[in-house]
Amino acid sequence: MALKYVEEYRDGTLARDLVKKIHSVSKKKLRLMEVCGTHTTSIFRHGIRSVLPKGITLLSGPGCPVCVTAQKDIDAFVAFARVKNVIVTTFGDLMKVPGSSSSLTKEKACGADVRIVYSVFDAVNIARENKDKEVVFCGVGFETTIPTIAAGILMGIEGKLDNFSIYSANKLTPPALAALMETDGVQIDGFILPGHVSVITGTDAYRGTFEKYDIPSVIAGFEPIDILQAILLLIQQNEAGKPALENAYPRAVSHAGNVKAKQIMNQVFEVCNASWRGIGQIPSSGMELKKEYQRFDAAIKFAMDMPDVPEPKGCACGQILMGLKTPEECVLYKKKCTPMNPVGPCMVSSEGSCAAFYRYS
Amino acid sequence: MCLAVPSKIIEINDTIAKVDVDGVIRETSIMLMDDIKIGDYVIVHAGFAINKIDEEAALQTLEDMRNILAADARQANGLNDHP
Numbered sequence: 001m002a003l004k005y006v007e008e009y010r011d012g013t014l015a016r017d018l019v020k021k022i023h024s025v026s027k028k029k030l031r032l033m034e035v036c037g038t039h040t041t042s043i044f045r046h047g048i049r050s051v052l053p054k055g056i057t058l059l060s061g062p063g064c065p066v067c068v069t070a071q072k073d074i075d076a077f078v079a080f081a082r083v084k085n086v087i088v089t090t091f092g093d094l095m096k097v098p099g100s101s102s103s104l105t106k107e108k109a110c111g112a113d114v115r116i117v118y119s120v121f122d123a124v125n126i127a128r129e130n131k132d133k134e135v136v137f138c139g140v141g142f143e144t145t146i147p148t149i150a151a152g153i154l155m156g157i158e159g160k161l162d163n164f165s166i167y168s169a170n171k172l173t174p175p176a177l178a179a180l181m182e183t184d185g186v187q188i189d190g191f192i193l194p195g196h197v198s199v200i201t202g203t204d205a206y207r208g209t210f211e212k213y214d215i216p217s218v219i220a221g222f223e224p225i226d227i228l229q230a231i232l233l234l235i236q237q238n239e240a241g242k243p244a245l246e247n248a249y250p251r252a253v254s255h256a257g258n259v260k261a262k263q264i265m266n267q268v269f270e271v272c273n274a275s276w277r278g279i280g281q282i283p284s285s286g287m288e289l290k291k292e293y294q295r296f297d298a299a300i301k302f303a304m305d306m307p308d309v310p311e312p313k314g315c316a317c318g319q320i321l322m323g324l325k326t327p328e329e330c331v332l333y334k335k336k337c338t339p340m341n342p343v344g345p346c347m348v349s350s351e352g353s354c355a356a357f358y359r360y361s
Numbered sequence: 362m363c364l365a366v367p368s369k370i371i372e373i374n375d376t377i378a379k380v381d382v383d384g385v386i387r388e389t390s391i392m393l394m395d396d397i398k399i400g401d402y403v404i405v406h407a408g409f410a411i412n413k414i415d416e417e418a419a420l421q422t423l424e425d426m427r428n429i430l431a432a433d434a435r436q437a438n439g440l441n442d443h444p
């Protein structure tokens with residue numbers, strides 16, 4: 001059976017025509033950033049880099065949630081795993097990320113109860129089935145994931161689960177883009193904006209950043225045709241000197257986004273400052289539980305306040321996330337740092353740019 | 362983390378729906394959605410449907426793109442759009 005809404009966007013003829021058109025309009029050297037880790041993976045998997053004109057450089061941005069998780073948050077996850085009677089629940093990608101002294105994988109090997117879940121839903125169910133234990137969920141995600149975690153909290157309330165809590169290392173996309181634009185040395189000629197974050201936020205969420213920095217910005221889906229179309233639009237905007245905020249994923253993204261999901265998210269969470277790995281504090285770029293939901297805050301429940309720790313020496317994740325370096329320019333890449341023995345999260349996460357470079361080059 | 366493949370809603374029970382992803386049946390929460398019905402295609406992220414695919418927009422995007430590219434091809438062949 002042909003996959004609806006997938007196959008059409010992988011059409012070979014259309015893709016070739018788009019590539020031809022891209023070559024015919026591209027004159028300037030441009031640095032375009034795909035903000036989202038799922039885009040990075042898709043771009044590599046479909047070999048999109050190799051068909052673009054030489055002057056077009058694609059940079060992987062700060063949109064892999066695991067890659068931007070600060071070291072001290074990873075340390076907190078490890079610390080929860082060491083508390084007696086605690087079950088740590090996490091998305092699989094976080095397992096191998098090294099904190100300053102250990103990782104969840106290592107803790108599990110030493111006997112800690114760490115369980116990979118596909119959804120916060122599963123974590124809530126584990127809490128329901130293990131009333132004699134405390135269940136902590138590692139909340140790592142962007143606007144796409146935060147409403148699901150909020151929904152998990154509401155389920156916890158409904159099920160009267162006082163043994164369920166979350167640690168929020170959640171992050172917001174538009175403030176990160178603004179922070180990038182303010183960073184010295186950062187050179188970006190256009191953003192390929194994340195499709196599924198935009199499903200929730202809507203196109204309007206980027207209006208502020210777009211207007212302030214006049215930066216070409218196109219929301220894209222994840223199939224090859226989607227990505228090629230976004231690249232074409234960004235090149236056209238640049239060549240014409242007319243930056244615009246465009247939505248090339250209208251089948252999934254509207255102006256206002258998913259209003260209900262945003263309501264649930266804002267019912268449970270409120271905006272706070274957040275630390276991004278390698279980038280540092282970005283004002284108003286995180287989400288923490290509102291006062292009335294703080295009994296679900298694992299950091300408060302377990303009085304867990306981890307110190308800030310410097311990132312491993314030599315790891316260039318931060319610069320890579322800002323488009324200042326490519327993985328190949330990191331001194332540890334392929335030497336001390338490999339997917340089997342990752343030094344930084346960009347090598348651990350399947351959506352990290354170091355892992356993608358490693359796998360596909 | 363994102364499953365970009367749209368899933369078809371085949372059964373709804375309160376806030377839980379069964380979806381068909383290329384023949385594989387999964388359960389997904391529809392807590393974050395308003396007015397979902399059987400037959401709709403949704404994008405599922407971490408166990409939750411996060412939106413409905415707009416069929417009309419999906420077709421329109423492809424058609425617009427094909428039209429633009431076809432116009433280019435005609436121009437390249439020395440044919441004009443407006444004789």
Ligand code: SF4
Nearest residue numbers: 316317330337344354
């Ligand atoms: S190659 Fe490894 S050490 Fe270097 S930036 Fe990537 S993750 Fe960090």
